[in-house]
Amino acid sequence: MNRALHARLLAGAAALLLSATAAAQDPTRALGGLLRSITPGNVLNLPGAAQPGAATTDLLQMLAESVDRIDETRELEIGRQLASVLLGSKPLHPDVALQRYVNRLGRWVSLQSARPQLPWTFAVLDDPGFNAFAAPGGFVFVTKGLVDRVDEAELAGILAHEITHVTRRHHLQALGAKARAGLATQALTSRLRNDLGGAVSAQMLSLGRNLYASGLDQSDEFEADREGVALAARAGFDPYGLPAVLQQLRTAAPDNPLFTLTLSTHPAPQQRLEQLETAMGSRLDAFAGKPPVPIAHRLRQR
């Protein structure tokens, strides 16, 4: 894949062209003006450009230049926006006891992570599919279909995988790469059409949709598997929870509509299992073998 290189080549052009389009954009609309609190930078602060427009464009510009420019405040802003988009894809599950359980479980796992003090927020989406998502700043969502098919250690393994995506800032990396490529395209289009109101906020929305429909870098998925397994073990769970889930995924046909998105956005389950086997060996076997706890059983306890 040479997408990253391609993106880098285009980034320069994007930076030049963006200044021509910034003034025509109205970013305060599509995402509820969430970005208005971000301090505008100077790159696109042209005379006559609307201040919030500069702010939004600036954030994308920062992402495109380097993820290192995104501090935790900005990371949380980006995360809130992406989480808001994800929450627009499916409704929340109405079982508040289940929501609280997943938050306690997830918060416990997150406490053993490299970033225990983020405002970790977990939720169950009311959907029969089998999937999990994360957004920067500590948002982790799982589908009800997934929760119904796993035990507690397996759910902990999945949450630990998603938590690792957050602590390693994988989404920001991916968004940065997409911003580099996408900004160039968008800027060219805007210039040709010359009058595209709302393009910047729409662009963030579009980048987010693109991100969650296409998935993260494969090496990031393998890293999240590897670190997720260790993280779940640190929280006192059976480290084989995540591998067991991958074995479930392995049995699903790629065109089973309950699994399509998970399978299309991740490396093949058997490949992930082989990577985990290499990393785990028998290192964590001393922590394994705890009796499985059904989630329904845990919910009845409370």
Add this chain to the structure above:
Amino acid sequence: MIRTALTRAPAALLLLFSLASLPAPALADEPVLTRRALELRDGAGDGARSLAALPARAALTRLDGRQGAWVQVRTAAGATGWVHMFDLAPASGAGSDNSAGSSATGALRGVTGLFGGGGVRQAGTTAGIRGLGAEDIANAQPNPRALEQVAGWRQGEGDARAFAQQSGLQPVTVEPLPAPARAASRTGGGDPAGREMP
């Protein structure tokens, strides 16, 4: 979707459709093959009594039971016992096609024709039910109200610690797992450049 379906063997599609009326995805009873010669054991662990010696590429059925790394299987002869989950590969060969790293898996590819190459056995597609898909993401509009709602469900550190205590969960020290020295060599289709692992 369509592209995926077109890449699949016609026989697999026929099988898929014939299974389409199953009520729910059955995630056990997976046809699997042993990746190496191993012992079938009567319990979860290397210390458990050996029931039988199985050769590499022995056809087994994965059952529901799991205890840690060990899963329950049934042999073609009908014996039931336990093997380590990493010693099993899907009989369909699904997911292994990009992996050049495992000679065992490579050898298994010879038998994929039998199952049509795609986890067909477990299709279990419930007609009319689909999960959150790319089109839901593509059409998603920001939902600030739901965002507010989930923020209200957030649990504090104290709640989490109380949960762990009630659940008998103790934090333990676990060293990070080593990153594979040449992770990219087995990622097939991925970005071999990747990022440097620390």
